[in-house]
Amino acid sequence: MILELDCGNSFIKWRVLSPAQTGIVAFGSVGVMEELERALQAIPALALAHARLVSVRSDEETAELVAFIAGHFGIDACCARPELSRGGVRNGYEDFARLGLDRWLAILGAYQQSPGACLVLDLGTAVTSDFVAPDGQHLGGFICPGMPLMRNQLRTHTRRIRYDDAAALEALVSLEPGRSTVEAVERGCVLMLKGFVQAQLEIARGYWGDGFETYLTGGDAKLLAQMLPRARLAPDLIFSGLAVACPLP
Numbered sequence: 156m157i158l159e160l161d162c163g164n165s166f167i168k169w170r171v172l173s174p175a176q177t178g179i180v181a182f183g184s185v186g187v188m189e190e191l192e193r194a195l196q197a198i199p200a201l202a203l204a205h206a207r208l209v210s211v212r213s214d215e216e217t218a219e220l221v222a223f224i225a226g227h228f229g230i231d232a233c234c235a236r237p238e239l240s241r242g243g244v245r246n247g248y249e250d251f252a253r254l255g256l257d258r259w260l261a262i263l264g265a266y267q268q269s270p271g272a273c274l275v276l277d278l279g280t281a282v283t284s285d286f287v288a289p290d291g292q293h294l295g296g297f298i299c300p301g302m303p304l305m306r307n308q309l310r311t312h313t314r315r316i317r318y319d320d321a322a323a324l325e326a327l328v329s330l331e332p333g334r335s336t337v338e339a340v341e342r343g344c345v346l347m348l349k350g351f352v353q354a355q356l357e358i359a360r361g362y363w364g365d366g367f368e369t370y371l372t373g374g375d376a377k378l379l380a381q382m383l384p385r386a387r388l389a390p391d392l393i394f395s396g397l398a399v400a401c402p403l404p
C-alpha cells in the first residue's frame with residue numbers, strides 16, 4: 156500500500172492506495188500529525204510499502220512528517236521537490252524553486268490528464284490560479300486569500316463582525332444580499348472569489364479562446380463549481396501530480 160500526504164497550510168490531506176495503485180483504501184483530512192497517526196492506526200491490515208508527500212509548510216515541519224513516517228512504518232517518504240520541468244510541463248517562475256509545490260503538482264496533475272492548455276484553480280487557505288500553454292509551458296499565475304483568510308481577517312480586524320463557522324455554512328444557501336452579518340460576510344467573500352475566477356477565465360480566453368481545460372481543486376472548490384459548468388472538479392488533483400513527481404521506484 157502507498158501512503159500519500161498533501162500538507163497544506165491548514166490541513167493535511169491523506170490517502171492510502173492499494174498496492175497496485177488501482178484503488179483508494181482510505182482517505183481523510185486532519186489538522187495535526189497526532190490525528191493522522193490515529194486515523195492510520197484505525198485502518199485494518201495497513202501494510203505500507205511506500206510513501207510520498209508534498210508540503211507547503213516549513214522545512215522543519217516537513218522533516219517532522221518524514222521522520223514520523225520513517226519512525227512508524229520504517230519507510231523513506233519521497234518528498235516532491237521544486238523542478239524546472241517534469242511530465243511535459245516547464246516551470247514558468249523566474250526562480251522555479253519559489254513556485255508553491257502544491258501549485259506545481261496541481262499543474263502536473265492537470266497536464267497529465269489533458270496535455271494541452273489549462274487553467275488550474277486551487278481554493279484552499281489561499282486561492283491560486285496557474286496557466287499552462289498547450290506546449291506545457293507554465294505561464295505563471297495569481298495568489299489571493301481564500302475563504303478562511305478573508306473571513307478571519309474581517310473577524311479579527313473589526314469589532315462587530317462575530318459569528319462561528321457553523322453559521323458560515325448555512326449562510327451560503329443563496330447569494331442574495333445578506334440580511335445578517337454572517338450572510339453579508341460569507342456571501343461577500345464568495346462573490347470576491349467569483350470575481351477572481353471570472354478574471355482568470357478572461358485571461359485564459361484571451362490566450363486560447365475556448366481551447367483550454369479548467370481544473371478546480373481545494374476544499375472550497377464546490378463553492379464555485381456552479382459558475383464553471385465546463386470545469387473539471389478534481390479534488391485529488393494534487394495527488395495526481397504527486398504520482399507524476401514521485402513515481403514509485
Ligand SMILES: Nc1ncnc2c1ncn2[C@@H]1O[C@H](COP(=O)(O)OP(=O)(O)OP(=O)(O)O)[C@@H](O)[C@H]1O
Nearest residue numbers: 163164165166184278279280281302303373374375
Ligand atoms: N472536509 C473538509 N475538511 C476541511 N476543510 C474543508 C472540508 N470541506 C471543505 N473544506 C473547506 O476547505 C477549506 C480548506 O481548504 P484545503 O483543505 O484545500 O486547504 P488547506 O490545507 O487549508 O490549504 P492549502 O492546501 O491551500 O494550503 C476550508 O475553507 C474549509 O471551509
Ligand SMILES: CC(C)(CO)[C@@H](O)C(=O)NCCC(=O)O
Nearest residue numbers: 211253254255256257258281298
Ligand atoms: C500560495 C500557497 C500558500 C497556496 O497553498 C502555496 O502555494 C505557497 O506557499 N506558495 C509559495 C509562493 C508562490 O507560489 O509564489
Ligand SMILES: [K+]
Nearest residue numbers: 163257277279
Ligand atoms: K492546496
